[in-house]
Amino acid sequence: MQVNPSPSNEKIFTVTSVTQYIQKLFSSDPILHKVTITGEISNFIFHSSGHMYFVLKDEQAQIKCVMFRGSNLGIDFKPADGLSVKAKGEIRVYERRGEYQFYVTQMTEAGKGSLFAAFEALKEKLKTEGLFRSEIKKTLPEIPHKIAVITSPTGAAIRDIISITLRRFPNIHILVVPALVQGEGAAQQIAENIAFLNEVLPELDFIIIGRGGGSIEELWAFNEEILARAIYASKIPIVSAVGHETDFTISDFVSDLRAPTPSGAAEMTIPDKESIVKHILLLRGKLNRIVLHIFALKEQEYASLNDNLKYQSPKNKILQHMQTIDDLNNRLRLNIKHILNLYENRLKNFRDKLTTLNPKSVLSRGYSICLKIPERIVIKNINQIEEGNKISVIVQNGSISADVSGKGENKNEC
Amino acid sequence: MSAKSKKDEGISFEDSLKKLEEIVEQLEKGELNLDEALKLYEEGMYFSDRCLEKLNETKQKVEKLTKEADKKYHTEPFTMKGNGEVVEE
Numbered sequence: 001m002q003v004n005p006s007p008s009n010e011k012i013f014t015v016t017s018v019t020q021y022i023q024k025l026f027s028s029d030p031i032l033h034k035v036t037i038t039g040e041i042s043n044f045i046f047h048s049s050g051h052m053y054f055v056l057k058d059e060q061a062q063i064k065c066v067m068f069r070g071s072n073l074g075i076d077f078k079p080a081d082g083l084s085v086k087a088k089g090e091i092r093v094y095e096r097r098g099e100y101q102f103y104v105t106q107m108t109e110a111g112k113g114s115l116f117a118a119f120e121a122l123k124e125k126l127k128t129e130g131l132f133r134s135e136i137k138k139t140l141p142e143i144p145h146k147i148a149v150i151t152s153p154t155g156a157a158i159r160d161i162i163s164i165t166l167r168r169f170p171n172i173h174i175l176v177v178p179a180l181v182q183g184e185g186a187a188q189q190i191a192e193n194i195a196f197l198n199e200v201l202p203e204l205d206f207i208i209i210g211r212g213g214g215s216i217e218e219l220w221a222f223n224e225e226i227l228a229r230a231i232y233a234s235k236i237p238i239v240s241a242v243g244h245e246t247d248f249t250i251s252d253f254v255s256d257l258r259a260p261t262p263s264g265a266a267e268m269t270i271p272d273k274e275s276i277v278k279h280i281l282l283l284r285g286k287l288n289r290i291v292l293h294i295f296a297l298k299e300q301e302y303a304s305l306n307d308n309l310k311y312q313s314p315k316n317k318i319l320q321h322m323q324t325i326d327d328l329n330n331r332l333r334l335n336i337k338h339i340l341n342l343y344e345n346r347l348k349n350f351r352d353k354l355t356t357l358n359p360k361s362v363l364s365r366g367y368s369i370c371l372k373i374p375e376r377i378v379i380k381n382i383n384q385i386e387e388g389n390k391i392s393v394i395v396q397n398g399s400i401s402a403d404v405s406g407k408g409e410n411k412n413e414c
Numbered sequence: 415m416s417a418k419s420k421k422d423e424g425i426s427f428e429d430s431l432k433k434l435e436e437i438v439e440q441l442e443k444g445e446l447n448l449d450e451a452l453k454l455y456e457e458g459m460y461f462s463d464r465c466l467e468k469l470n471e472t473k474q475k476v477e478k479l480t481k482e483a484d485k486k487y488h489t490e491p492f493t494m495k496g497n498g499e500v501v502e503e
Binding site for chain 2: 162280283
C-alpha cells in the first residue's frame with residue numbers, strides 16, 4: 001500500500017487507498033470470503049438489468065445484498081419481501097460507495113431444502129407412476145347439486161368457499177367435512193375423509209380439499225403421499241385448493257382440478273346461475289319469436305294463396321258460362337220470334353191467296369158453277385153438253401137443277 | 415325424436431342446453447314448414463324446461479358432516495356469522 005510521508009510521520013491515506021486496504025482485509029478473511037447467511041428478504045428490487053438488489057435482515061441487523069443476473073437465473077423460487085432465505089456468497093466492499101455488500105451467488109428458501117427435495121422426489125415418483133396423467137382427470141358436472149368440502153371448519157377458506165358458492169348458485173347442497181389441514185395427522189385425516197365420502201356419499205358431484213395460505217411447512221399435508229394416493233383412488237372428482245396462487249402441492253398435480261385458492265375453487269367449479277338462467281330465457285324468447293314469425297309468414301302465404309284460389313274458382317267460370325247461356329238464350333228467342341214472324345207473314349199471304357182462289361168466293365161475286373148431271377163434272381167447254389142434258393147450277397147459297405134447252409158457241413174467244 | 419319420450423327424462427343439463435341451442439339455431443336458419451317448426455318449438459320448450467328444472471332441482475343446504483363408527487355419519491346445519499366468522503351450531 002502506498003503511503004504518503006508526513007512531517008509527524010503519521011500515515012495519511014487517500015480514500016481510495018484506505019478503501020482498497022479494507023477490501024483486502026475482507027477478501028483475505030476466511031469466513032467472509034465464502035459465507036452462508038440466513039435472513040429475511042427486504043426492499044427487494046428486481047432491476048430491469050436483471051440484477052437483484054435487496055437487504056437481508058433479522059431482528060437486530062441487516063446487510064445489503066446484490067445478486068447478479070448470471071447467478072440469479074438459477075434460483076427456483078420467486079424472491080420477495082418477507083421471505084426467509086439461505087444465501088451463499090462473498091462479502092466485499094463496494095468501493096465507489098464505501099459500503100460492504102453481500103454478493104450472493106446461490107439462494108434457496110430457508111427451511112425448504114429437505115422438504116423441497118422430498119417434494120421433488122415424490123412428484124417425480126408419482127408422475128412416473130402415472131398419477132398426474134391428464135387423460136385420467138375426471139370432468140366436473142356443469143351443474144353441481146351436492147358438493148363436499150374437506151377443510152378446517154373454522155378457517156377463512158371454508159368461509160370463502162361457502163359464500164362464493166352460494167352467491168353464484170344459491171340452491172346447492174354443501175357438506176362441510178372438518179379435518180386438520182396442517183400438522184401431524186392432517187394428511188391422514190383428509191385422505192380418510194376422501195375414502196369415507198366415496199363410500200357413503202358416492203353421489204357427490206365433487207369434493208374440494210384445501211386450506212388458506214401458509215408456509216411450506218403449514219401446507220405440507222397436501223404434499224404427502226398418503227393424500228395423493230387417496231385423491232388418485234377417489235371415484236368422486238377432487239378439486240385441490242391449497243394456499244395462494246404461487247403455491248403448488250402434490251395434491252394440485254394429482255387432483256382432477258387445481259384451483260389457485262379456496263375462493264378460486266368456488267369460482268371455477270360453481271356456475272353462475274343467474275347468467276345461465278338469462279341465457280336459457282334468451283333462447284326461449286328466440287324460440288317464441290321465431291315461431292310467431294313463421295306463423296305470420298305462413299298466414300300471409302295462406303291469404304295470398306286463398307285469394308289466388310278464389311280468383312281461379314270454377315264458380316267464376318260457371319257464372320261466366322251462365323251469362324253466355326243467358327246471352328244465347330236471348331239471341332235464340334229473338335231469332336225464333338223473327339222466324340215465326342216471317343212464317344206468319346208468309347202464311348197470311350198464302351191465306352189471302354187461298355181466299356182469293358176459293359171457288360166459293362167466286363160464287364159470292366155472282367158467278368156460278370155448272371155441273372153435268374149425273375157425272376157431276378164441271379162444265380168448262382160447251383162441247384161437253386148436249387140439248388136435253390140435265391145440269392146442276394151451283395150458286396153461292398144453293399143449287400139449281402135445270403134441263404139444257406139449247407146451246408150456242410161463242411165465235412170470238414175471249 | 416319425440417320430445418316427450420321417456421329416455422329424455424334422465425337427460426343431463428349440458429345435453430338439454432345443447433339441444434336447446436341446436437333447435438334455436440335450426441329455427442333461425444328458416445326453410446322449415448309449419449309442422450316442422452311447431453315440432454321444433456315444442457322440443458325447444460321441452461328442453462328449456464328441463465334446463466330450468468335441473469337448475470332448481472336442489473334446495474340450499476349447508477351442513478357439517480360428522481363421521482361415526484361403522485361407516486355412519488350425521489349432519490347438522492353449518493352457519494356463518496354476519497361478519498363471516500364460521501360458527502358451529
